[in-house]
Amino acid sequence: MPSRCAPSRPVSFLVPPLLGAAVACAAPALAQTEPAVEQKAEQTLAPVVIRASRVEAPAAAAGKGDQAIKDVPQSITVITQERIEQQSLKTLDDVMRQATGVTREQLWLRNDYYSRGLKIENIRYDNGATSVITDRNNNADLAQFESVSLLRGVDGLYGAGNAGGVISLRSKRAQATKAVTATLSAGSWANYRAELDATGPLTDNGVLKGRAVAVFEDKDHFFKPSHSRREMLYGMLQVDPSPDTAIYAGASVQKDRQDAFNASLMRYVDGADPKFPRSATMGAPWGWIERKSLALFAGLEQRLAAGWKLDLNVRRTEGRDGINGAELEGAIGYATRESDWWRYADKTRASETLVDANVQGGFEAFGQSHDVVFGIDHARSSTDYDQNWTFYGAGNAFERVAPPEWAYPPAAWEHSNHTGTQVSGVYGSLRMRPIERLSLIVGGRRTFGEQQTMLDKLSSARNEFKQKGSFTPYAGAVYELTPSVSLYASRSEIEKSQSRYLETLAGPTLKPATGSNTELGVKVGLAGGKLLASAALFDVRLENEAVYMLWSPTGSNAYCCYQAIGNKSSRGVDLELNGKLTDEWEVAFGYTFNKNQDRQEGNENFSSVTPRHILKLWSNHNLGRFVPGLSAGWGVNAQSANYRSDSVPAYNPASGEFDGDYHAYNIVQKKYAVWALRAAYEINPQWTLAANVDNVFDKRYFSTIGYSGYGNFYGEPRKLTVTLKASY
Numbered sequence: 001m002p003s004r005c006a007p008s009r010p011v012s013f014l015v016p017p018l019l020g021a022a023v024a025c026a027a028p029a030l031a032q033t034e035p036a037v038e039q040k041a042e043q044t045l046a047p048v049v050i051r052a053s054r055v056e057a058p059a060a061a062a063g064k065g066d067q068a069i070k071d072v073p074q075s076i077t078v079i080t081q082e083r084i085e086q087q088s089l090k091t092l093d094d095v096m097r098q099a100t101g102v103t104r105e106q107l108w109l110r111n112d113y114y115s116r117g118l119k120i121e122n123i124r125y126d127n128g129a130t131s132v133i134t135d136r137n138n139n140a141d142l143a144q145f146e147s148v149s150l151l152r153g154v155d156g157l158y159g160a161g162n163a164g165g166v167i168s169l170r171s172k173r174a175q176a177t178k179a180v181t182a183t184l185s186a187g188s189w190a191n192y193r194a195e196l197d198a199t200g201p202l203t204d205n206g207v208l209k210g211r212a213v214a215v216f217e218d219k220d221h222f223f224k225p226s227h228s229r230r231e232m233l234y235g236m237l238q239v240d241p242s243p244d245t246a247i248y249a250g251a252s253v254q255k256d257r258q259d260a261f262n263a264s265l266m267r268y269v270d271g272a273d274p275k276f277p278r279s280a281t282m283g284a285p286w287g288w289i290e291r292k293s294l295a296l297f298a299g300l301e302q303r304l305a306a307g308w309k310l311d312l313n314v315r316r317t318e319g320r321d322g323i324n325g326a327e328l329e330g331a332i333g334y335a336t337r338e339s340d341w342w343r344y345a346d347k348t349r350a351s352e353t354l355v356d357a358n359v360q361g362g363f364e365a366f367g368q369s370h371d372v373v374f375g376i377d378h379a380r381s382s383t384d385y386d387q388n389w390t391f392y393g394a395g396n397a398f399e400r401v402a403p404p405e406w407a408y409p410p411a412a413w414e415h416s417n418h419t420g421t422q423v424s425g426v427y428g429s430l431r432m433r434p435i436e437r438l439s440l441i442v443g444g445r446r447t448f449g450e451q452q453t454m455l456d457k458l459s460s461a462r463n464e465f466k467q468k469g470s471f472t473p474y475a476g477a478v479y480e481l482t483p484s485v486s487l488y489a490s491r492s493e494i495e496k497s498q499s500r501y502l503e504t505l506a507g508p509t510l511k512p513a514t515g516s517n518t519e520l521g522v523k524v525g526l527a528g529g530k531l532l533a534s535a536a537l538f539d540v541r542l543e544n545e546a547v548y549m550l551w552s553p554t555g556s557n558a559y560c561c562y563q564a565i566g567n568k569s570s571r572g573v574d575l576e577l578n579g580k581l582t583d584e585w586e587v588a589f590g591y592t593f594n595k596n597q598d599r600q601e602g603n604e605n606f607s608s609v610t611p612r613h614i615l616k617l618w619s620n621h622n623l624g625r626f627v628p629g630l631s632a633g634w635g636v637n638a639q640s641a642n643y644r645s646d647s648v649p650a651y652n653p654a655s656g657e658f659d660g661d662y663h664a665y666n667i668v669q670k671k672y673a674v675w676a677l678r679a680a681y682e683i684n685p686q687w688t689l690a691a692n693v694d695n696v697f698d699k700r701y702f703s704t705i706g707y708s709g710y711g712n713f714y715g716e717p718r719k720l721t722v723t724l725k726a727s728y
Helices: 081-086 094-095
Strands: 019-023 052-055 076-079 102-106 109-116 122-125 130-132 144-153 165-171 179-188 192-201 208-220 225-244 245-259 288-303 311-328 338-365 370-394 416-436 438-456 462-467 473-482 485-496 511-528 531-548 562-582 585-598 613-622 630-639 642-649 662-669 674-684 687-694 702-704 719-727
Touching: 019 531, 076 562, 081 144, 081 208, 081 585, 081 613, 094 102, 094 144, 094 165, 102 702, 109 338, 122 630, 130 630
Parallel strands: 122 165
Antiparallel strands: 019 052, 076 144, 102 109, 122 130, 144 165, 179 192, 179 719, 192 208, 208 225, 225 245, 245 288, 288 311, 311 338, 338 370, 370 416, 416 438, 438 462, 438 473, 473 485, 485 511, 511 531, 531 562, 562 585, 585 613, 613 630, 630 674, 642 662, 674 687, 687 719
């Protein structure tokens, strides 16, 4: 006899896109084997109940696994592959300059990033264990990654307990459908780049699939006579032995060389701007940097019974860096017009192993579903670092004659150190739903202890700095006011090791700095779920931070002397709008207001390089209704003034020189806005031609403010990039 839930003739249901449906009773799994009986009488069918809910696309957000951004009670910015292509972003450094609320500080050999006035120190790959950002992370080529996300504030639950935030990168995965993309670009300052990205099944049944990416880049820079060259290869294989199992492994190799690398600009002795041309660099034309990076990674994704799953992620990285150069550094005297030449060389050998294993799932209780994550991770790194830093002599800052190139590697190193660190921990979180619209998230991370070993290979001085195991709790709540509007609150604890800092030569070492990150906000889905708006209030507190008191040589690798009396606060607002306003209009808007204060120093800014106001906007428009295949984009990065506090000598009338008493002086970059434009034309479904213009109005500004003696960098002048892309 037919089931009462199965109709006697086919019935079709039209379910709108992006809606998931659950049918109350389903048709039998197997067809009836007895002969069909003709139904002459009209029948009344049992009602079919459809329960629907909106499904949001997952994001490469913080934490483990995929979470909808609206379900995370913190501020997150996701920069997708589509936006990466639209804005012609090539490196992680390019992305961070576009991320909401981020201030980029350019240094001589690397770049640092700040959010809410606090340094972003952590990075995570493919939801694995947390790593500390190093020099080579800045220039990681984006061709190997699918998307980049930034969680602002503390992600203490998963091992990123520093207050600035954590960067998450998602590697490109092999796809079940064959696809090949080739991209050629050319631009200002002889900038040439080629990319090839191929993916697809490698067996007839699709169980094995792969992906390969290759990049070659050759370019000059706006500062002269610098030249760079890049080669990058990325490959990964994935095997799916069953619908519930995915095993993948891959590797990437990136080689970079830059000749005549950019050294920072100095100022006059009184802090005034000498107004060097933007093409000027204080580095020797024979200087060079070479960086080689190797990453090996593997993972297992296993679906378990009752909706649970196991994730295992292992990543091994190795880096080899070499630098040889000279730079002019020191405030310029008005009479002599001179500064000082220094010669520099270093060699770095670094490696890191990251392991993370976690189980995720859910259970039913009290008529509601609840989610659980628990796992363990381990990070171990080793760095060997050699350096020479030698004074050469005075030089004219405006008519620069570099010292002769010196041999590399040198006959002997002035400094030679080894550093090893390791930290392990367990973590867990529980998302409870006591009532239908309310989620309460509680959890924490327990470290087994952090250990750092430092060896001065020249003096044989060896130190071991140990931080006892600790527990950092986390709590959050998300309330679904309507299906499209969520209110949230969260509080994360901060604990940062300071074991290398001594109070006196005899010790003791400082206890960890502590603090908290509190956030209140609202997230709203608009335009049928295609657009997400969010607003957040944040309050970050840091206490017991190390404060420098006096310098005293320890004869070891520790620093002396400090006191744990630092007290900082950072408050402000994040506003974001990301997604599609209409099918033809995409927008990425971010605005941050930040007020940070050093309470130990009379409420002065502890991060004066962080502007009070930061606005970043990108808008892209499909103009196909007017001209088939045409699209156009525009954007702006704007900020209020920022500054750097310095100390400069006063003018002495008796000598006619600036050799008087030193006094406080602020080196200021006034507010500015930098605009960008893009136009793209789809020649046919396979070929697209695009042109990007950055700094449209050729704004002259300092992207990083330094001191009178060093650390000042011009922002990039107007730049054109033309890109031809073929997809098959």
